Amino acid sequence: MVVAESGFPSPLLNLDQGDPLIFESFWSKFNDECTVVIKGNDLMSYMSDPSNVCWFLLPVLRDAIKRIHGVVGNAVTDGKHIVVGTGSTQLFKAALFALSSPDSPLPMNVVALAPYYSEYKDEIEVLSSSLFQWSGDANVYDKDEAYIEVVTSPNNPDGAIRGPVVKSRAEGKLIHDLAYYWPQYTAITDNADHDIMLFTFSKCTGHAGSRLGWAIVKDIEVAEKMTKFIRLSSIGVSKESQTRAAKIIQVICDNYHNPGSAESNLFFHYSKRLMLERWEKLSEVIKNSNVFTVARSQGAYCLFTNESSESHPGFAWLKCKEGIEDCEGYLRKLKIISRSGKRFGVDAKYARLNLLCNDAFFDEFLMRLSNNKWISG
Amino acid sequence: MVVAESGFPSPLLNLDQGDPLIFESFWSKFNDECTVVIKGNDLMSYMSDPSNVCWFLLPVLRDAIKRIHGVVGNAVTDGKHIVVGTGSTQLFKAALFALSSPDSPLPMNVVALAPYYSEYKDEIEVLSSSLFQWSGDANVYDKDEAYIEVVTSPNNPDGAIRGPVVKSRAEGKLIHDLAYYWPQYTAITDNADHDIMLFTFSKCTGHAGSRLGWAIVKDIEVAEKMTKFIRLSSIGVSKESQTRAAKIIQVICDNYHNPGSAESNLFFHYSKRLMLERWEKLSEVIKNSNVFTVARSQGAYCLFTNESSESHPGFAWLKCKEGIEDCEGYLRKLKIISRSGKRFGVDAKYARLNLLCNDAFFDEFLMRLSNNKWISG
Numbered sequence: 001m002v003v004a005e006s007g008f009p010s011p012l013l014n015l016d017q018g019d020p021l022i023f024e025s026f027w028s029k030f031n032d033e034c035t036v037v038i039k040g041n042d043l044m045s046y047m048s049d050p051s052n053v054c055w056f057l058l059p060v061l062r063d064a065i066k067r068i069h070g071v072v073g074n075a076v077t078d079g080k081h082i083v084v085g086t087g088s089t090q091l092f093k094a095a096l097f098a099l100s101s102p103d104s105p106l107p108m109n110v111v112a113l114a115p116y117y118s119e120y121k122d123e124i125e126v127l128s129s130s131l132f133q134w135s136g137d138a139n140v141y142d143k144d145e146a147y148i149e150v151v152t153s154p155n156n157p158d159g160a161i162r163g164p165v166v167k168s169r170a171e172g173k174l175i176h177d178l179a180y181y182w183p184q185y186t187a188i189t190d191n192a193d194h195d196i197m198l199f200t201f202s203k204c205t206g207h208a209g210s211r212l213g214w215a216i217v218k219d220i221e222v223a224e225k226m227t228k229f230i231r232l233s234s235i236g237v238s239k240e241s242q243t244r245a246a247k248i249i250q251v252i253c254d255n256y257h258n259p260g261s262a263e264s265n266l267f268f269h270y271s272k273r274l275m276l277e278r279w280e281k282l283s284e285v286i287k288n289s290n291v292f293t294v295a296r297s298q299g300a301y302c303l304f305t306n307e308s309s310e311s312h313p314g315f316a317w318l319k320c321k322e323g324i325e326d327c328e329g330y331l332r333k334l335k336i337i338s339r340s341g342k343r344f345g346v347d348a349k350y351a352r353l354n355l356l357c358n359d360a361f362f363d364e365f366l367m368r369l370s371n372n373k374w375i376s377g
Numbered sequence: 378m379v380v381a382e383s384g385f386p387s388p389l390l391n392l393d394q395g396d397p398l399i400f401e402s403f404w405s406k407f408n409d410e411c412t413v414v415i416k417g418n419d420l421m422s423y424m425s426d427p428s429n430v431c432w433f434l435l436p437v438l439r440d441a442i443k444r445i446h447g448v449v450g451n452a453v454t455d456g457k458h459i460v461v462g463t464g465s466t467q468l469f470k471a472a473l474f475a476l477s478s479p480d481s482p483l484p485m486n487v488v489a490l491a492p493y494y495s496e497y498k499d500e501i502e503v504l505s506s507s508l509f510q511w512s513g514d515a516n517v518y519d520k521d522e523a524y525i526e527v528v529t530s531p532n533n534p535d536g537a538i539r540g541p542v543v544k545s546r547a548e549g550k551l552i553h554d555l556a557y558y559w560p561q562y563t564a565i566t567d568n569a570d571h572d573i574m575l576f577t578f579s580k581c582t583g584h585a586g587s588r589l590g591w592a593i594v595k596d597i598e599v600a601e602k603m604t605k606f607i608r609l610s611s612i613g614v615s616k617e618s619q620t621r622a623a624k625i626i627q628v629i630c631d632n633y634h635n636p637g638s639a640e641s642n643l644f645f646h647y648s649k650r651l652m653l654e655r656w657e658k659l660s661e662v663i664k665n666s667n668v669f670t671v672a673r674s675q676g677a678y679c680l681f682t683n684e685s686s687e688s689h690p691g692f693a694w695l696k697c698k699e700g701i702e703d704c705e706g707y708l709r710k711l712k713i714i715s716r717s718g719k720r721f722g723v724d725a726k727y728a729r730l731n732l733l734c735n736d737a738f739f740d741e742f743l744m745r746l747s748n749n750k751w752i753s754g
Contacts, residue, residue: 019423027418038621040411040628041404043586046396046579086463086588086611093610102505119609126609128479128507202423209420209616211463232496232503233470234463238615239586244415251417 013364014337018156018314020356022278023206026270033251036244043239053223056236057084064249065214068204071256072268072304074181076193080216081223084237085230088179088200088213092150093123094233095196095215098225099148099173100131109135109143112150113165114345115157115317117177118352120150121345137345138166146171151194154180157344157352158295159313161186179203180314184271187302187309196222201245203314205252205267206356210241269305275312278355278362282316285370291330292318292369316353327351334368390741391714395533395691397733399655400583403647410628413621420616430600433613434461441626442591445581448633449645449681451558453570457593458600461614462607465556465577465590469527470500471610472573472592475602476525476550477508486512486520489527490542491722492534492694494554495729497527498722514722515543523548528571531557534721534729535672536690538563556580557691561648564679564686573599578622580691582629582644583733587618646682652689655732655739659693662747668707669695669746693730704728711745 027034048058062082069075085091100108107130112120114137124134135141138149149172153162156179166172176194180186182204200213217223230236252267263269279296286294295317299310318338320327328340328351341350353365404411425435439459446452462468477485484507489497491514501511512518515526528551530539536557543549553571557563559581574593579585594600607613629644640646656673663671672694676687695715697704705717705728718727730742 017423021422024418024421027416027421029417031416031418034417036415036617038413038415038617039404039408040406040625041401041408044401044404044584045398046394046585048586086615089609090611097503123609126474126606127504130505130507207421208423209425209613211611211613211615229503232466232500233610234467234588236586236588238463238588238618240413240415240617240621241615244617248417 012335012337013361013368015353015357015361015365016337016339018203018354018356020202020206020208020314021358022274022356022362023271024358025274026267027206027248029265030251034248036247038240038243043243046236048236048239048242053081053220054083054227056227056230057082058239058242058246061242061246064246064253067253068249069216071253072183072188073191074188074304075178075197075199075216076191077216080218081220083215083217083223083226083230084242085213085215086234086237087202087211088177088198088215089119089123090230090233091198091213091215091226092120092175092177093127094226094229095175095198095222096124096132096148097229098222099175099196102131104131104146106145108132109141109145109147110150111135111138111141111147111166112152113138113155113162115155115341115350116150116345117152117156118339118343138164141166141168143168144170146173148173148175150175150177152177152179154186154297154311154313156180157313157315157339158297158317159186159311159315160295160297161189161300161311183268183302183304184275184312185314186297186311187300188304189300189302195219201241205248206271207245207248210238210245212237212241212245272305272309272312275314275355276310279310279312281366282355285366289369291321291324293321294318314354314356316355318351318353320349325349336365336368389712389714390738390745392730392734392738392742393714393716395580395731395733397579397583397585397691398735399651399733399739400648401735402651403644404583404625406642407628411625413624415617415620420620423613425613425616425619430458430597431460431604433604433607434459435616435619435623438619438623441623441630444630445626446593448630449560449565450568451565451681452555452574452576452593453568454593457595458597460592460594460600460603460607461619462590462592463611463614464579464588465554465575465592466496466500467607467610468575468590468592468603469497469552469554470504471603471606472552472575472599473501473509473525474606475599476552476573479508481508481523483522485509486518486522486524487527488512488515488518488524488543489529490515490532490539492532492718492727493527493722494529494533495716495720515541518543518545520545521547523550525550525552527552527554529554529556531563531674531688531690533557534690534692534716535674535694536563536688536692537672537674538566538677538688560645560679560681561652561689562691563674563688564677565681566677566679572596578618582625583648584622584625587615587622589614589618589622649682649686649689652691652732653687656687656689658743659732662743666746668698668701670698671695691731691733693732695728695730697726702726713742713745
């Protein structure tokens with residue numbers, strides 16, 4: 001893994017990983033309200049809630065998750081089961097286990113429409129499991145065998161709004177990865193109501209270091225199997241992270257429920273503005289570029305903000321003009337580290353860059369993109 | 378999974394899982410010293426230390442881990458790599474991945490001497506991986522194929538001190554699971570210096586809810602592979618848990634470094650006394666029992682406490698007398714939930730019971746064991 005070199009300005013500007021530091025400025029304003037205090041003998045047991053399918057989920061976090069989806073209107077939680085995980089990464093695998101069967105003679109084929117999130121493939125292949133296998137682009141899947149389609153919406157890397165695409169007549173199951181289905185990235189157009197929906201604290205609020213995700217699951221047997229997988233993987237999920245996520249989500253919701261809140265104190269409004277500003281600046285640079293174009297899905301009317309809204313993906317999905325075949329390599333000459341389109345199942349003319357980095361990185365990124373001396377270098 | 382019913386006294390006394398609540402009384406005395414305060418914009422990045430192999434390990438935790446092993450003298454950390462995990466459960470799997478190879482035509486055989494920790498088998502088998510497979514009791518392993526032996530010492534369930542036992546001439550690799558190699562459970566007889574050593578915060582201090590473990594790894598390639606596995610499983614480990622573990626470990630070490638500390642403020646001395654008291658009470662009940670015997674390994678001279686010391690395992694490993702073939706079933710008649718010997722690779726005459734439960738559970742356990750009305754019921 002390539003990592004940011006310490007200190008800045010760095011010779012290499014690392015925009016490979018989607019570290020969401022952009023939102024720090026909001027949380028520094030609410031440092032005190034969001035503070036959690038954990039004493040020596042707090043949170044010691046494995047157990048959180050023996051009465052719940054997901055027995056390691058703290059009730060206070062369960063309530064906070066239901067509350068924030070109620071405030072935003074982006075996912076139905078009523079009558080569903082919430083399973084907490086060590087990031088949505090762990091939950092993705094838990095869902096694959098829940099949807100596949102050791103009794104099946106063939107591994108389940110896992111597909112996603114290209115360009116797809118680069119890590120799905122690696123996360124599956126590292127296990128070398130006979131339960132499931134990575135089968136690539138959902139758009140060309142034509143086997144007669146059962147499959148799992150991962151529907152990532154908005155999509156990572158390109159922010160596209162998606163539904164399932166597999167045309168096979170075989171039995172298919174769906175996992176909806178809704179990590180970016182929050183108002184700062186996209187218009188909230190409906191209250192999602194799918195069988196398995198994955199969310200992550202990282203992309204919702206920017207707290208990536210907490211490694212906290214949740215799944216909203218319709219079927220109790222699926223929730224039980226996911227819980228079992230997490231038990232056998234890590235015997236639950238950090239209670240410190242759960243406690244903190246609950247607190248931060250409560251602060252977001254409290255501000256929305258307070259009619260006197262200034263807009264700058266409303267997290268999704270504030271963070272949407274940050275994303276809008278970045279996209280305006282980036283679009284300007286791209287417009288003046290003779291090298292790159294950038295993907296951006298259409299806007300829509302957002303039921304949460306009650307206004308028409310452009311999309312503001314967390315990544316720039318750049319495409320090089322004809323004649324430049326290796327976008328990642330080209331960017332590397334500008335001393336910018338990106339992730340090649342090849343990792344996302346498309347060709348190398350594309351590359352993904354993190355737009356959730358801190359201000360210094362973002363400004364440097366724009367400068368390097370727009371600076372012809374670098375481009376010709 | 379069978380869980381404790383809410384409220385107490387409960388009709389069913391659940392001593393199946395090893396929840397280490399016994400140590401709460403110590404931490405309540407140090408609630409203030411151990412308090413961690415985490416503000417809104419703390420710990421947001423995925424990244425902890427780009428210069429380290431394990432880039433998601435917080436330096437403050439790395440230093441605390443090295444320090445506590447220095448204080449106790451139970452493991453060599455100099456010149457080694459520390460990999461943090463979501464409990465040692467995640468690290469166990471990370472180690473299996475690091476020691477096996479996708480290029481190998483056959484799965485690695487994973488073995489452990491029976492009675493072995495019941496979860497190894499389930500944790501491996503849930504993955505259905507072609508990289509490795511559970512191959513049972515190390516004592517009867519006679520294949521000519523490469524293997525990984527898990528050496529659990531002190532052993533779960535019975536507290537035995539162990540070394541490797543496989544006699545096969547095939548190439549073997551070792552994982553040392555030293556979760557219970559702390560002074561409250563056993564005499565510290567040497568500064569362990571194995572290739573891969575697993576420890577967990579749960580059993581060291583009793584903070585099971587934090588899901589925090591660490592591996593001390595000699596070979597940098599193994600540490601890199603383990604780090605990669607954890608990246609693909611959960612993109613790191615909760616920073617809130619890391620921060621808290623660092624703080625609590627520092628408090629333990631500070632007290633040991635303060636020459637004026639009362640013995641009751643020294644965690645390992647205090648917790649050893651708790652374990653000793655429980656084992657004295659349990660031994661008395663067992664002595665008067667006409668049904669059970671209990672495993673207990675020999676004592677030894679402890680280099681940490683500078684005294685000869687009995688072992689005080691975290692579990693009671695009970696055996697029923699002749700004529701009672703199903704110890705778990707027998708205990709269930711006493712309304713005690715235990716884990717059958719069959720789960721540990723031996724016969725059903727044995728059962729494991731958690732001795733790290735809270736006082737109310739432990740007292741009730743002794744009462745039910747010694748109460749003839751129950752036994753005859």
